[in-house]
Amino acid sequence: GAVVSQHPSWVICKSGTSVKIECRSLDFQATTMFWYRQFPKQSLMLMATSNEGSKATYEQGVEKDKFLINHASLTLSTLTVTSAHPEDSSFYICSATGPSNTEAFFGQGTRLTVV
Amino acid sequence: AQRVTQPEKLLSVFKGAPVELKCNYSYSGSPELFWYVQYSRQRLQLLLRHISRESIKGFTADLNKGETSFHLKKPFAQEEDSAMYYCALRPGATNKLIFGTGTLLAVQP
Numbered sequence: 604g605a606v607v608s609q610h611p612s613w614v615i616c617k618s619g620t621s622v623k624i625e626c627r628s629l630d631f632q633a634t635t636m637f638w639y640r641q642f643p644k645q646s647l648m649l650m651a652t653s654n655e656g657s658k659a660t661y662e663q664g665v666e667k668d669k670f671l672i673n674h675a676s677l678t679l680s681t682l683t684v685t686s687a688h689p690e691d692s693s694f695y696i697c698s699a700t701g702p703s704n705t706e707a708f709f710g711q712g713t714r715l716t717v718v
Numbered sequence: 719a720q721r722v723t724q725p726e727k728l729l730s731v732f733k734g735a736p737v738e739l740k741c742n743y744s745y746s747g748s749p750e751l752f753w754y755v756q757y758s759r760q761r762l763q764l765l766l767r768h769i770s771r772e773s774i775k776g777f778t779a780d781l782n783k784g785e786t787s788f789h790l791k792k793p794f795a796q797e798e799d800s801a802m803y804y805c806a807l808r809p810g811a812t813n814k815l816i817f818g819t820g821t822l823l824a825v826q827p
Contacts, residue, residue: 607761635813637813637814637815639817644727645819646804646817646818646819646820647762647804647817648817649814649815649816652812652813652814696762698762698815700813706764706767707764707813707815709761709762709763710761711760711761712761
């Protein structure tokens with residue numbers, strides 16, 4: 604199957620700083636990418652949907668100025684957590700679908716810890 | 719509201735026993751439903767989707783619109799089936815997935 608890679612796998616940052624997470628589709632063109640957040644022992648919560656070359660669509664309750672999403676190419680989307688706070692600590696997962704949209708492929712996730 | 723409910727956080731069975739992981743959904747339109755699986759230390763991956771009506775690794779799931787359910791079943795569980803299972807709903811005309819809270823299946827030897 605297709606491969607989606609996230610980088611970094613884990614990151615620790617200080618409160619107030621920004622951190623960028625990359626999501627790449629390695630062997631297919633990802634027309635749509637999704638960013639999820641998962642708290643311990645809870646489900647994946649969709650944060651936003653991004654289509655290549657256009658602005659991301661954020662789910663209700665997600666601050667778009669805090670979680671900046673860029674999908675500049677068909678193989679790369681980035682999520683930047685700005686002015687991070689300890690409550691932003693979580694597991695962030697991206698997924699991507701190709702032009703056929705039949706299946707979503709998931710990255711391995713990024714563990715963010717804000718201290 | 720669009721919602722997926724998996725009532726069991728943990729399901730523990732013995733090897734060879736039948737397994738049923740429950741999933742109920744709330745959606746006013748025609749849903750597209752999926753089961754995703756996450757093995758230990760691996761990423762989430764698609765197990766099966768209702769439109770394919772296929773059996774993967776011995777698992778099947780039937781969409782019951784009357785009961786708004788999409789339960790995952792396997793007649794004889796194997797130890798390698800131990801994993802986290804997520805039921806997901808794709809609302810019509812979108813690509814996004816709405817996930818249930820997941821059920822951890824533990825198959826004992």
